[in-house]
Amino acid sequence: MSTDTSDATASRVRRPSVTDVAKLAAVSVGTVSNVLNRPDRVAAATRERVLTAIDDLGFVRNASARQLRSGEITTIGAVVLDIANPFFTEIARGIEDRLAQDDLTLMLASSDENPDREARYLRLFAEHGVRGVLATPSHGSIDALLALRDKGIPVVLLDHTSPVPELSSVAVDDVSGGSLAIEHLLDLGHRRIGFINGPLTLRQCIDRRDGVLQALDQRGLDPDEVLIEVSVDNLNADAGDVATQRLLARDDRPTAIFCVNDLTALGSLRALREGQVAVPEAMAVVGYDDVSFASMLSTPLTSVRQPTHTLGWTAADILLRTGLDDVEQVTFTPELIVRGSSAI
Amino acid sequence: MSTDTSDATASRVRRPSVTDVAKLAAVSVGTVSNVLNRPDRVAAATRERVLTAIDDLGFVRNASARQLRSGEITTIGAVVLDIANPFFTEIARGIEDRLAQDDLTLMLASSDENPDREARYLRLFAEHGVRGVLATPSHGSIDALLALRDKGIPVVLLDHTSPVPELSSVAVDDVSGGSLAIEHLLDLGHRRIGFINGPLTLRQCIDRRDGVLQALDQRGLDPDEVLIEVSVDNLNADAGDVATQRLLARDDRPTAIFCVNDLTALGSLRALREGQVAVPEAMAVVGYDDVSFASMLSTPLTSVRQPTHTLGWTAADILLRTGLDDVEQVTFTPELIVRGSSAI
DNA sequence: CTCACGGCTTGAAACGATAAACTCGCCTCT
DNA sequence: AGAGGCGAGTTTATCGTTTCAAGCCGTGAG
Secondary structure: OHHHHHHHHHHHOOOOOHHHHHHHHOOOHHHHHHHHHOHHHOOHHHHHHHHHHHHHHOOOOOHHHHHHHHOOOOEEEEEEOOOOOHHHHHHHHHHHHHHHHOOOEEEEEEOOOOHHHHHHHHHHHHHOOOOOEEEOOOOOOHHHHHHHHHOOOOEEEEOOOOOOOOOEEEEEOHHHHHHHHHHHHHHOOOOOEEEEEOOOOOHHHHHHHHHHHHHHHHOOOOHHHHEEEEEOOOOOHHHHHHHHHHHHHOOOOOOEEEEOOHHHHHHHHHHHHHOOOOOOOOOEEEEEEOOOOHHHEOOOOEEEEOOHHHHHHHHHHHHHHHOOOOOOEEEEOOEEEOOOOOOO | OHHHHHHHHHHOOOOOOHHHHHHHHOOOHHHHHHHHHOHHHOOHHHHHHHHHHHHHHOOOOOHHHHHHHHOOOOEEEEEEOOOOOHHHHHHHHHHHHHHHHOOOEEEEEEOOOOHHHHHHHHHHHHHOOOOOEEEOOOOOOHHHHHHHHHOOOOEEEEOOOOOOOOOEEEEEOHHHHHHHHHHHHHHOOOOOEEEEEOOOOOHHHHHHHHHHHHHHHHOOOOHHHHEEEEEOOOOOHHHHHHHHHHHHHOOOOOOEEEEOOHHHHHHHHHHHHHOOOOOOOOOEEEEEEOOOOHHHEOOOOEEEEOOHHHHHHHHHHHHHHHOOOOOOEEEEOOEEEOOOOOOO
């Protein structure tokens, strides 16, 4: 029995290589390579022999050696802000679907809005020589991405309009999304509005805020009077919960809250329920992203919808179509979905 | 402008290699390699010179060549059933967190319950020579996973008790989870219960069903009388919606529904709302997974909670700790979280 | 004065797969 | 009959990195 194990172990020590296959099939390595890559150049009988040998040995191509020699690459890398956020998994899905068309694989990583983590993944991708990178940049990582591009790795920004002309990007117009949300609340008559925003190091947060301010400006309203801004570090439910509690504790409690994304809004709704604040009667809530469950919440959530799947698909498509040769900057337009959390 | 582009392209043709660095720093390639891997063996002055050269050239290690020569591997692969399902993204998170401790990277892929897709990813992982594989097997893929293990790639099954003694696995006891759910409904007095289950090719679906049947048996109830089984192909909201409509159309409409996962339950709740069926008064609903938003739904969802993050973390931990040397099969116990969708 | 030693560096041989160049019969065409 | 072409294989250089035996050189012990 112990013999069994050690035998098995021994046979596992080294993966069989083309040389082993060649030996067993009594041909040269070149022929094995031909069977693998240009089967039509090999006589049927020989091909059969080689294939049997491959089967017998359990041979699997070594991707490293293959890539080293041929330079052919089948992987592309993507860094998103948070893999636990449905918004990003839907994007990932869009990416995967586009890549599958070309038989490519996705290396998916989550930066957690942490520039160090993002940098680490970008380095890793570069070392692996990925065919290209899709990234939702966090603060200050544009330079790293430009450097990547200069090294010959095509980059497409995800959910982020490129701040420089050299990078392709796919984004949703978050400024107009921010306007959409706040105008809706203003139309409903709200004049004290809480705005739970994420760190202003994130482009999404900056833009949505700009949209909010623009809309106020257009109506001649003073942001200092209308808006109560609360900032959170993470764009998740817990952060939204805490921020909402802060808003509720204030003397000048707002009558509406605009949350920078749906996860935050989820937490906000939780805090409101626990604080026994009626939604939308005592407090209207608007979220952003329109994640799949937004319509199913205790109070269906009004939210700004973005074409997530299309976003990912398009980003991958631009990457594969243009490579380094061209720059394309696409912006989609968001749409407000009004539900029970704001309208009565 | 077009000149700009072509210039840039030209400079990108070849990535700088250790040889280039060595030349610039006027040392041998061996020294460069030492700076990279065993910096303490290199004199400080030399090390500085090499590091500057690396910086100047923008040198990035070639992971393929590195892996080819040294055999050292920093990637592990994971195939889950559906990356859009929060249950699996939480698992992925657990995996990532464990891997980060050892500075390893995750290649995450989604099989969509499609054995061909799964097989393709497994092959890809094998070619890349990953350090190990975590997989939520779909129907019939156990053999492929055993073959992988025989090739020297450690495998840990994810959310799946190993049917064979050779494979490590991390799972939640879905049989007892199924019992938990159905006993809860029986305790509430329900005697006609709809059971929206996924394909019986999925182990999760089989086990939860077994748990249901066991619980009925234990109470001396006849499954044929109590249970109305409806089968869906996909474990998502739309499938749950359609299945629920089918249940509602029946003459012997049930008074409760047990959905095999929360996404299905989400769809079920949607159908019930649209059909104007009061939950839980006219229809109790129990889900499975306790995804993050289960508590926030229009009717907070009773669900069977699983330790998702821990599941992923443990799977990765077993993989890294034991490798091929040992087999560990861990089973966690699920927990019923009762909420408004079942209790009045 | 020699020799051994230790710190630092070098140079060349791998790793596994690929592709270009080449060999060797054999057939066809002029 | 000789040139040329073709099909089926083989040989071999090569990708970029790591590793390892070997070399160099100054120092302290014998």
